[in-house]
Amino acid sequence: MNNLFSQFWPYTIDGLSLGAIYALVALGYTMVYGVLRLINFAHSEIFMIGTFAALGTLHLIGMPANVGGFALVGLVLLLAVAGGVASGGSAVILEYVAYRPLRRRGASRLAALISAIGASLFLQQLFARLVIPKAFGLPKEKGALPVQGHFAHKSDVIHIGSFELSNDKLIVIVGAVLMMIALDMFVNRTKLGRGIRATAQDPETAVLMGVNIDRIVTATFALGGAMAGVAAALYMLRFEETRFDVGFLLGIKAFTAAVLGGIGNLRGALVGGIVLGLIEMYGAAVFGSQWQDVVAFSVLVLVLMFRPTGLLGESLQQARA
Amino acid sequence: MNDSTNTNPLTRMRGGYTSFSDSIHDRWATAPRWARWVVYLLLIVLAIALPADGIGSFMSPYTDWPTLLFFPIGGYILLAIGLNVVVGQAGMLDLGYVAFFAIGGYGMAVFGTKYGWSFWEILVVGVLLSALSGILLGAPTLRLRGDYLAIVTLGFGEIVRKTANNWNYIGGPNGIGGIPHPPTLTEWTIPDNGLFDAIGIGGVQPFKYGALDGKPYYYLMLVLIILAIVFVKRLEASRVGRAWASIREDEDAAELMGVPTFKFKLAAFAIGAAIGGAGGVMYASQAVSIIPTNFPFILSATILAAVVLGGSGNLPGVILGAFLVAWIPERIRGLQEYRVLVFGAVLVILMIFRPEGLLPSRRRKAELAEGEGGMGSMGAEVGGPVTVGAGEGVE
Numbered sequence: 001m002n003n004l005f006s007q008f009w010p011y012t013i014d015g016l017s018l019g020a021i022y023a024l025v026a027l028g029y030t031m032v033y034g035v036l037r038l039i040n041f042a043h044s045e046i047f048m049i050g051t052f053a054a055l056g057t058l059h060l061i062g063m064p065a066n067v068g069g070f071a072l073v074g075l076v077l078l079l080a081v082a083g084g085v086a087s088g089g090s091a092v093i094l095e096y097v098a099y100r101p102l103r104r105r106g107a108s109r110l111a112a113l114i115s116a117i118g119a120s121l122f123l124q125q126l127f128a129r130l131v132i133p134k135a136f137g138l139p140k141e142k143g144a145l146p147v148q149g150h151f152a153h154k155s156d157v158i159h160i161g162s163f164e165l166s167n168d169k170l171i172v173i174v175g176a177v178l179m180m181i182a183l184d185m186f187v188n189r190t191k192l193g194r195g196i197r198a199t200a201q202d203p204e205t206a207v208l209m210g211v212n213i214d215r216i217v218t219a220t221f222a223l224g225g226a227m228a229g230v231a232a233a234l235y236m237l238r239f240e241e242t243r244f245d246v247g248f249l250l251g252i253k254a255f256t257a258a259v260l261g262g263i264g265n266l267r268g269a270l271v272g273g274i275v276l277g278l279i280e281m282y283g284a285a286v287f288g289s290q291w292q293d294v295v296a297f298s299v300l301v302l303v304l305m306f307r308p309t310g311l312l313g314e315s316l317q318q319a320r321a
Numbered sequence: 322m323n324d325s326t327n328t329n330p331l332t333r334m335r336g337g338y339t340s341f342s343d344s345i346h347d348r349w350a351t352a353p354r355w356a357r358w359v360v361y362l363l364l365i366v367l368a369i370a371l372p373a374d375g376i377g378s379f380m381s382p383y384t385d386w387p388t389l390l391f392f393p394i395g396g397y398i399l400l401a402i403g404l405n406v407v408v409g410q411a412g413m414l415d416l417g418y419v420a421f422f423a424i425g426g427y428g429m430a431v432f433g434t435k436y437g438w439s440f441w442e443i444l445v446v447g448v449l450l451s452a453l454s455g456i457l458l459g460a461p462t463l464r465l466r467g468d469y470l471a472i473v474t475l476g477f478g479e480i481v482r483k484t485a486n487n488w489n490y491i492g493g494p495n496g497i498g499g500i501p502h503p504p505t506l507t508e509w510t511i512p513d514n515g516l517f518d519a520i521g522i523g524g525v526q527p528f529k530y531g532a533l534d535g536k537p538y539y540y541l542m543l544v545l546i547i548l549a550i551v552f553v554k555r556l557e558a559s560r561v562g563r564a565w566a567s568i569r570e571d572e573d574a575a576e577l578m579g580v581p582t583f584k585f586k587l588a589a590f591a592i593g594a595a596i597g598g599a600g601g602v603m604y605a606s607q608a609v610s611i612i613p614t615n616f617p618f619i620l621s622a623t624i625l626a627a628v629v630l631g632g633s634g635n636l637p638g639v640i641l642g643a644f645l646v647a648w649i650p651e652r653i654r655g656l657q658e659y660r661v662l663v664f665g666a667v668l669v670i671l672m673i674f675r676p677e678g679l680l681p682s683r684r685r686k687a688e689l690a691e692g693e694g695g696m697g698s699m700g701a702e703v704g705g706p707v708t709v710g711a712g713e714g715v716e
Contacts, residue, residue: 297477
């Protein structure tokens with residue numbers, strides 16, 4: 001307990017930056033769920049692909065070291081674009097290969113979930129066995145090890161009393177919030193966004209009104225994937241290493257965040273992500289870091305007992321997603 | 322798009338398969354009682370003869386076949402039967418089923434090593450313990466529906482594994498070693514002659530549980546599986562089974578018709594958990610040592626895949642699914658590091674071609690055909706056969 005009070009600000013900042021990454025990944029889950037009522041289990045692998053796209057970009061530009069200041073902001077922007085394109089693209093391909101055929105046959109959601117689990121296993125192993133060893137010149141058996149990429153020069157930008165904010169965490173938090181706002185505006189202001197909302201609300205009527213469902217689904221996966229890709233770039237900035245199963249626990253946490261905030265609800269994903277990040281860090285401070293996952297899931301169970309549809313509720317249709 | 326025409330060979334193949342399995346279904350439904358018993362007996366004899374070397378050399382050229390038959394194959398089948406009660410019959414999505422398997426396993430380990438109880442006592446206690454934990458998890462959370470329940474159960478699975486990992490009393494990350502085997506009942510050996518030799522079980526000591534021979538464990542698992550099948554089958558045909566079906570189809574309607582939904586959901590959870598716990602006790606008693614990583618999330622996912630792959634709600638289908646899910650990765654061990662990769666791809670492909678499972682339950686199929694089945698369909702109204710045309714037309 002003392003630990004928490006004496007180190008309150010560091011834990012809070014860590015929680016916020018972790019929560020921001022959860023929130024960005026949670027968006028992908030929540031959007032796909034809103035439109036298709038499907039838990040896209042392979043979304044964690046979409047995130048993993050983003051981290052490797054970012055890492056590959058770093059290798060391509062000759063692995064810069066100790067980048068600081070505005071150069072770092074520019075570099076992260078580049079990584080975010082690379083991650084976003086790679087993740088968005090693979091999400092679209094994933095939908096085309098693993099979900100669309102099932103959707104056409106009117107398969108049950110459970111069948112789609114199994115297909116998603118299969119795709120998730122396939123992508124993880126594809127990277128562990130083939131892509132990582134080949135692309136990063138590692139011996140084959142090293143495919144399962146963490147791959148590192150140190151590039152940022154981390155320094156404190158704000159320093160007031162015990163409140164210290166380092167540049168990487170600032171970029172993570174600000175970047176995530178900017179992406180959230182952009183997505184929220186996209187979904188609420190554009191024609192495509194209106195299509196997404198209409199489909200989430202009532203797919204049958206949306207089709208009758210001339211909405212092209214297939215295009216909407218593709219756009220949903222592309223947007224959700226791109227968000228995961230940006231999250232992946234921010235993750236690389238924050239933790240500087242990745243591995244083939246990096247998405248697994250993070251994916252579960254992000255999905256938890258989506259449920260915590262109210263699945264299908266874009267703003268719920270933000271709230272859920274931040275809350276989950278903070279709870280985890282405070283839980284680690286009080287009970288020790290080995291219990292942080294247990295604390296996070298226990299809080300989820302508690303919250304759902306009292307608010308069975310999450311903190312903000314499920315109201316995706318009401319002009320939210 | 323290319324599979325929406327009837328001339329496509331794949332579509333025809335699928336149609337042929339479906340009508341084949343339907344005709345078997347019809348035969349079975351009208352078969353007289355004695356014919357069914359003959360089939361049951363034949364299946365049991367087949368199961369008893371299954372560990373024979375001749376079968377093993379084809380089925381599993383890379384690992385010891387009887388041990389493989391015990392776990393993963395037998396273990397997965399037992400777990401799938403248990404999960405099928407929750408998912409297939411009561412229609413609740415459980416993503417943390419491995420938790421009950423772990424509780425059974427750790428029950429065996431703790432009572433066996435720290436208190437010196439025997440396997441048979443622990444089997445009873447472990448089953449009760451798992452059922453109790455199912456009730457403890459279910460009581461506060463079964464108000465939740467669908468995917469909320471799924472994520473809570475997933476969280477429960479992770480909590481159990483992490484707790485095992487962090488709790489030093491049960492060994493932390495090192496787990497527990499030296500778990501006793503079941504006590505040997507009798508040294509009796511199957512006579513090594515004629516008939517028994519012909520089906521490949523001559524010279525086996527079926528009740529001597531040692532470290533080397535996997536066959537006695539397999540037979541024990543077989544007994545447990547048969548008991549579970551009989552138990553679940555009887556439940557399915559009873560008032561409880563009908564209550565589960567009504568909950569699966571429409572919970573609100575069931576509640577309005579006077580079905581105490583909460584009570585029956587809790588019962589499904591407890592029964593599923595009990596069967597999972599029995600599997601865990603068995604597993605730990607053979608494995609000698611268990612560690613928290615024996616109980617990963619992916620095991621829950623695999624068992625769920627077995628249930629859905631085989632045909633959720635239909636017991637023969639579920640057993641077939643569990644067998645395939647356990648056996649395929651072992652059979653393709655020759656592919657070594659690529660086997661999980663291939664397994665993932667196989668799951669996707671099978672789901673694309675048989676989304677209703679290999680041997681779907683007829684009742685479920687009829688429900689799905691109506692449009693909105695118990696679990697609904699993915700984007701139900703979006704991609705169903707009826708509206709595909711509309712979706713395409715706008716393109």
